[in-house]
Amino acid sequence: MRKTTRRLGTGRTIATAAAAALVSFAVPACSAGADDHRATPAPTGPSATAPGATVSPAAPTPSPPASSYALSTAPRTVPSVREHTPARGPGWKPAPAARVVVAPADSAALADEGRLLAGELHLGYAESGQEQPGDVRLALGARGSGPAESYTLTVQGGRVTITGPDEAGVFYGTRTLKQEIRGAGSAPEGTVKDAPAKPQRGLNLDIARKNFTPGWIEDRLREMADLKLNQLGLHFSDDQAFRIASDTHPEIVSTPHLTKADVREITALAARLHIAVVPEIDSPGHLGAVLRAHPELQLRDAAGRAVKGAVDISNPASARLVDDLLREYLPLFPAGAWHLGADEYQALVVKDPQASFPQLASAARARYGAAARVQDLATGWLNDRAAVVRPSGKALKAWNDGIFRGGVVQAAADIQAEYWTGKEYGARPPAEYLSSGRKVVNLNDEFLYYVLGEPNQFTYPTGQRIYEQWTPLVLRGTAAVPASYDAQILGARLAVWCDLAASQTPAQVAAGIRMPLAALSQKLWDPRPPQAPWSEFRSLAGRLGP
Numbered sequence: 001m002r003k004t005t006r007r008l009g010t011g012r013t014i015a016t017a018a019a020a021a022l023v024s025f026a027v028p029a030c031s032a033g034a035d036d037h038r039a040t041p042a043p044t045g046p047s048a049t050a051p052g053a054t055v056s057p058a059a060p061t062p063s064p065p066a067s068s069y070a071l072s073t074a075p076r077t078v079p080s081v082r083e084h085t086p087a088r089g090p091g092w093k094p095a096p097a098a099r100v101v102v103a104p105a106d107s108a109a110l111a112d113e114g115r116l117l118a119g120e121l122h123l124g125y126a127e128s129g130q131e132q133p134g135d136v137r138l139a140l141g142a143r144g145s146g147p148a149e150s151y152t153l154t155v156q157g158g159r160v161t162i163t164g165p166d167e168a169g170v171f172y173g174t175r176t177l178k179q180e181i182r183g184a185g186s187a188p189e190g191t192v193k194d195a196p197a198k199p200q201r202g203l204n205l206d207i208a209r210k211n212f213t214p215g216w217i218e219d220r221l222r223e224m225a226d227l228k229l230n231q232l233g234l235h236f237s238d239d240q241a242f243r244i245a246s247d248t249h250p251e252i253v254s255t256p257h258l259t260k261a262d263v264r265e266i267t268a269l270a271a272r273l274h275i276a277v278v279p280e281i282d283s284p285g286h287l288g289a290v291l292r293a294h295p296e297l298q299l300r301d302a303a304g305r306a307v308k309g310a311v312d313i314s315n316p317a318s319a320r321l322v323d324d325l326l327r328e329y330l331p332l333f334p335a336g337a338w339h340l341g342a343d344e345y346q347a348l349v350v351k352d353p354q355a356s357f358p359q360l361a362s363a364a365r366a367r368y369g370a371a372a373r374v375q376d377l378a379t380g381w382l383n384d385r386a387a388v389v390r391p392s393g394k395a396l397k398a399w400n401d402g403i404f405r406g407g408v409v410q411a412a413a414d415i416q417a418e419y420w421t422g423k424e425y426g427a428r429p430p431a432e433y434l435s436s437g438r439k440v441v442n443l444n445d446e447f448l449y450y451v452l453g454e455p456n457q458f459t460y461p462t463g464q465r466i467y468e469q470w471t472p473l474v475l476r477g478t479a480a481v482p483a484s485y486d487a488q489i490l491g492a493r494l495a496v497w498c499d500l501a502a503s504q505t506p507a508q509v510a511a512g513i514r515m516p517l518a519a520l521s522q523k524l525w526d527p528r529p530p531q532a533p534w535s536e537f538r539s540l541a542g543r544l545g546p
Helices: 012-024 104-121 167-184 214-226 260-272 288-293 316-332 358-368 374-392 430-435 463-469 483-488 506-525 534-544
Strands: 083-086 099-102 124-127 136-140 151-156 159-164 190-194 200-206 231-237 276-283 298-300 306-311 337-341 395-399 415-419 440-442 449-451 489-497
Touching: 099 104, 104 124, 104 136, 104 167, 136 167, 151 167, 159 167, 167 190, 167 214, 167 534, 200 214, 200 506, 214 231, 214 260, 214 506, 231 337, 231 489, 260 276, 260 316, 276 316, 288 306, 316 374, 337 374, 358 374, 374 395, 415 430, 430 440, 430 483, 449 506, 463 506, 463 534, 483 489, 489 506, 506 534
Parallel strands: 099 124, 099 136, 136 159, 200 231, 200 489, 231 276, 276 337, 337 395, 395 415, 415 440, 440 489, 449 489
Antiparallel strands: 083 190, 151 159, 151 190, 298 306
8 A cells, every 4th residue: 555655753643653652662762763863972071082183983892703693583573474584693672873774765655664663763764875783774675576565674784674565565574673672672683574464454443333532543553553454444334423524414424523634644644554444334224323314315114114224225315415425535535445335234134125115126126127126226226336436446345245146236246245244134155255256355253343242142352262263264153265265365354343332441442452453463464373372472462562
């Protein structure tokens, strides 16, 4: 994901990012802050030399030969590095004169990464082609020189070099170095070569049913970045509330809510941390907050009873309102994906949708022919909303139970199925989506659903269960799909749903998801079975985390 380069230290969010990182992963202070370029102070005291005197430089202290050091061991990080080539030598630790150095040719791309790391490790920062002993050099390699988000971190000769084919890879190399210093005080001699197993790794956050402040969300972004997670799903519209300010339909917005300025700061921080913020306006269900302001769009059954949260998709005004919102928010979220929702449309959970909702059945036949059913009209709704978003170039997502089998209308092939359940109406076993060629993201509700208050037999997920029993292939229940489908499974997110919003405070939510997120990051980054037992991993994650 590309980002707009902005200097850390400019504006509230950027300054907060560096400050919070210093607090959460602090190392002993070595010198001044990140923007100090390390001018050497004039000597003072009895040994100061008189002006004009000739000074012979002090002889450098000779370093012990490399052969005198034991062979290094792999750094201990979360997630663990996938390959480490050991070497003999003293390794690297922050020193008073050390700097993070970015070559001028790479400064537009890597200045943010360099300044952030310098602030975290209390080093100087310089944009220079000249290196000094103790420096950390960040550099972009040639595009295509490695997998996306990969990096190489080399510790040799008292210096550190981090390179990658893209900005995200270099950034993840800095996260590894930061954890090495946080955990052991030094980085071991040798070379790390590292890359993620899955391209989508992250957290899904329901801010519709529970208000979370911008600062709380930004803190989660920083924690995610250190775990090399790269996607934050933001579910901001539901029956309970609509949580982002709107210019086209201000009447639907709840109090409290995020302003557009809040969202811009959140997405700007996310971009600098290489996290895509993926918004979701769920439709045609879960629109209760919209319907309170627009009751004329409410779906009613044949007896005239209102259907909770559902808009009447046979009414063109319903589509116009949702499309207004899609077009309004598309530029507010610059990252490359959009979630269309589509789950739990209540017209499709009754025994006979055609009889219960004759207006929907009639509209389906009018548009798609005599054999069309209500599910075809719902699929057409999904495809129409996808057509509004598609010109933006964003990847399209929808919940798996909004993508139906059979029917005369099929969901567009480029919509990723976000698989969360096999229990809802319309849901199918994961292999049905995969065998049709559709790409899938794992949000397995038995492992990855953190539902506040634990209603409907949900229990809070644990890091241990994810670490020991779950893999990206476990899409439904506890059974894995065949490994031949691995490439179609793009990754996974831990999902926070605020069904009983008052059951936990924001601080309790943050604490509750910390270990599940750490375990998830491990399983999405390294496809091998974990090498450390859970107790050891938990202890390490506890030391490295905030």
